[in-house]
Amino acid sequence: MTARGFSGSSSWLPRRRPSGRKALLATLMLLVAVASAFPLLWMVLSSLKTPAESMQVPPVWIPGTPSLDAYEKVSGVVNVGRSMWNSLVIASITTAGILLTSMMAGYAFAKYHFPAKSLLFSVLIATMFLPPIVTLIPLYRLVGSIGLNASLAGIIVPNLANAFGIFLMRQFIAGVPDDLIDAARMDGASELLILFKIVAPSVAPAIAALALFAFVYHWNSYLWPLTVLQGNADAYPIVISLSRLLSYNRGAVNTGLVMAGATLAVLPPLLLFVFLQRFFVDSIVGSAIKG
Amino acid sequence: MINRYRASAGIMLAPAVTLIGVFVLLPMLLTVWLSVQDWSTQTPFSSASFIGLDNFREIFGPTSVGRDFKGALANTAIYTALSVILILPLSVVFGLMVYQRDVAGGTALRTVLFATYMVPMIAVALVWSKLYSPSEGPLNQMLGLIGIGPQPWLSSPRSALLSIVFLNVWQQVGYFTVLAIAGLTQIPGSLYEAAKLDGANRREQFRFITLPLLRRTLLFSAVIAIINAVQVFEPVALITQGGPVGSTNVLTYHIRRVGIERAQGGLGSAMAVMLMLSLIVVVCALFALVNRKDDE
Numbered sequence: 001m002t003a004r005g006f007s008g009s010s011s012w013l014p015r016r017r018p019s020g021r022k023a024l025l026a027t028l029m030l031l032v033a034v035a036s037a038f039p040l041l042w043m044v045l046s047s048l049k050t051p052a053e054s055m056q057v058p059p060v061w062i063p064g065t066p067s068l069d070a071y072e073k074v075s076g077v078v079n080v081g082r083s084m085w086n087s088l089v090i091a092s093i094t095t096a097g098i099l100l101t102s103m104m105a106g107y108a109f110a111k112y113h114f115p116a117k118s119l120l121f122s123v124l125i126a127t128m129f130l131p132p133i134v135t136l137i138p139l140y141r142l143v144g145s146i147g148l149n150a151s152l153a154g155i156i157v158p159n160l161a162n163a164f165g166i167f168l169m170r171q172f173i174a175g176v177p178d179d180l181i182d183a184a185r186m187d188g189a190s191e192l193l194i195l196f197k198i199v200a201p202s203v204a205p206a207i208a209a210l211a212l213f214a215f216v217y218h219w220n221s222y223l224w225p226l227t228v229l230q231g232n233a234d235a236y237p238i239v240i241s242l243s244r245l246l247s248y249n250r251g252a253v254n255t256g257l258v259m260a261g262a263t264l265a266v267l268p269p270l271l272l273f274v275f276l277q278r279f280f281v282d283s284i285v286g287s288a289i290k291g
Numbered sequence: 292m293i294n295r296y297r298a299s300a301g302i303m304l305a306p307a308v309t310l311i312g313v314f315v316l317l318p319m320l321l322t323v324w325l326s327v328q329d330w331s332t333q334t335p336f337s338s339a340s341f342i343g344l345d346n347f348r349e350i351f352g353p354t355s356v357g358r359d360f361k362g363a364l365a366n367t368a369i370y371t372a373l374s375v376i377l378i379l380p381l382s383v384v385f386g387l388m389v390y391q392r393d394v395a396g397g398t399a400l401r402t403v404l405f406a407t408y409m410v411p412m413i414a415v416a417l418v419w420s421k422l423y424s425p426s427e428g429p430l431n432q433m434l435g436l437i438g439i440g441p442q443p444w445l446s447s448p449r450s451a452l453l454s455i456v457f458l459n460v461w462q463q464v465g466y467f468t469v470l471a472i473a474g475l476t477q478i479p480g481s482l483y484e485a486a487k488l489d490g491a492n493r494r495e496q497f498r499f500i501t502l503p504l505l506r507r508t509l510l511f512s513a514v515i516a517i518i519n520a521v522q523v524f525e526p527v528a529l530i531t532q533g534g535p536v537g538s539t540n541v542l543t544y545h546i547r548r549v550g551i552e553r554a555q556g557g558l559g560s561a562m563a564v565m566l567m568l569s570l571i572v573v574v575c576a577l578f579a580l581v582n583r584k585d586d587e
Contacts (some may be wrong), residue, residue, distance in 0.1 A: 026394045033403045043418045066570045105307035112300040127315045131522050132542040134563045137550035138321035161310035191299040220411035223524050239413040262414040273409040284472040
């Protein structure tokens with residue numbers, strides 16, 4: 001923390017009178033924040049407009065009589081409740097799986113010695129840099145051949161483990177003192193018990209971070225569900241229902257409806273972030289530095 | 292004792308290794324294998340027949356298959372390069388804004404910037420398609436206020452890809468800002484104190500301390516930004532469908548269209564292999580570049 005207080009840290013701004021420099025910096029920061037928040041503000045404002053207001057030229061910024069009509073109507077077009085539930089199921093189960101597999105593998109890589117350990121680790125970590133499209137075609141066929149196409153299970157099962165989780169868990173579990181683990185072994189605790197009762201509590205913030213990352217990633221994920229579901233609308237997560245909303249919408253332009261749907265889809269990951277952002281940021285910083 | 296833990300290691304690793312093996316490594320090998328096969332995605336793997344490098348000849352050939360693929364490859368390269376060129380400098384500038392202690396509000400700025408990274412790309416694409424709307428959109432309205440005429444954004448082949456780059460940068464820059472902040476916290480404050488004693492001004496401090504010591508962070512950021520950029524799919528699938536006139540036909544969209552929708556699994560796999568090879572070459576070149584600078 002001591003390094004953060006030094007005065008030369010904003011060294012990229014030209015030298016001016018201190019007060020003028022500060023005012024310029026504050027203005028720039030405000031501009032960046034406004035530009036960053038604007039699209040989301042526009043989304044929420046648009047969702048409260050009447051259809052007539054949405055089509056006005058030049059655009060109206062603030063709805064004259066804010067109404068929640070669009071939120072009511074959107075449920076008549078796509079099954080919002082069902083889609084939100086599907087997204088919740090997909091994101092929750094996938095996250096639980098990732099936590100379990102990552103903690104176990106991360107513990108093994110951090111605390112065990114076994115043959116070809118670094119080779120295996122390298123191979124697993126390399127998959128972190130593999131864009132999903134590279135494996136999409138055979139994966140689609142593979143998941144179909146084990147009978148999981150067009151189902152929630154088909155979305156979930158291939159994602160129950162990932163390299164990022166293993167990497168993150170190994171980084172943090174490596175910092176747990178060996179003495180702590182050895183003491184528990186002396187007491188006759190099994191390895192799984194040690195992992196869940198001793199190791200997990202000591203790396204709780206990292207676990208929380210991984211849980212949030214995984215949940216948000218799989219709530220937002222689009223390419224794989226779209227490919228594997230083959231139009232099975234009952235299993236649509238909210239992001240796919242949202243995209244259907246637009247194609248429905250092409251005929252009768254109702255921007256408010258689309259924006260209401262978008263607001264609903266954005267809300268869960270954004271709320272999670274607002275309340276738990278400390279873990280997000282810490283784990284990115286942690287993984288970047290330790291990596 | 293050692294043997295007991297060797298067995299434990301096997302148990303601990305089995306779930307993750309099996310899942311990643313079956314659903315990532317095996318499909319990756321299958322992609323490579325399928326790239327030299329004639330195979331329809333609607334048939335079992337066993338129906339594939341070996342055709343050597345014909346798929347690669349075709350995707351680089353003079354027919355429409357070749358033209359479309361080469362176009363998608365070029366579009367992806369442009370999109371990726373523009374994304375990285377915009378994201379990296381912005382992440383450093385924004386990172387310094389958050390990190391500095393002269394003006395309050397850095398942490399609030401970080402929150403606002405990073406929040407966009409949580410928004411599903413589908414929602415980003417929907418919202419930005421409305422922001423870009425030529426007549427009802429607020430962007431052209433605001434440009435009008437400062438005397439710039441209406442822009443066609445997504446509806447012109449000259450600007451559509453760039454418009455998608457902008458929404459990508461908007462969504463991702465907060466993540467890279469946090470990475471930049473992580474890098475900045477690693478630079479010892481004493482270096483700046485010493486530089487100040489030597490009479491270095493702010494600009495010199497940035498050029499000779501901040502930037503060189505951020506090189507590793509920026510390399511990591513560049514690699515992640517490239518991997519993220521080649522995955523662009525939602526705005527293209529939802530808004531432009533690769534158009535106008537193929538200007539936003541990017542690889543993830545194109546490979547899915549060929550390999551899944553048209554079920555030309557062999558051709559699509561050959562394209563996926565080319566994408567993988569291109570990424571390996573680019574990432575290795577980046578590492579070589581940074582390591583060479585380290586030696587200087």
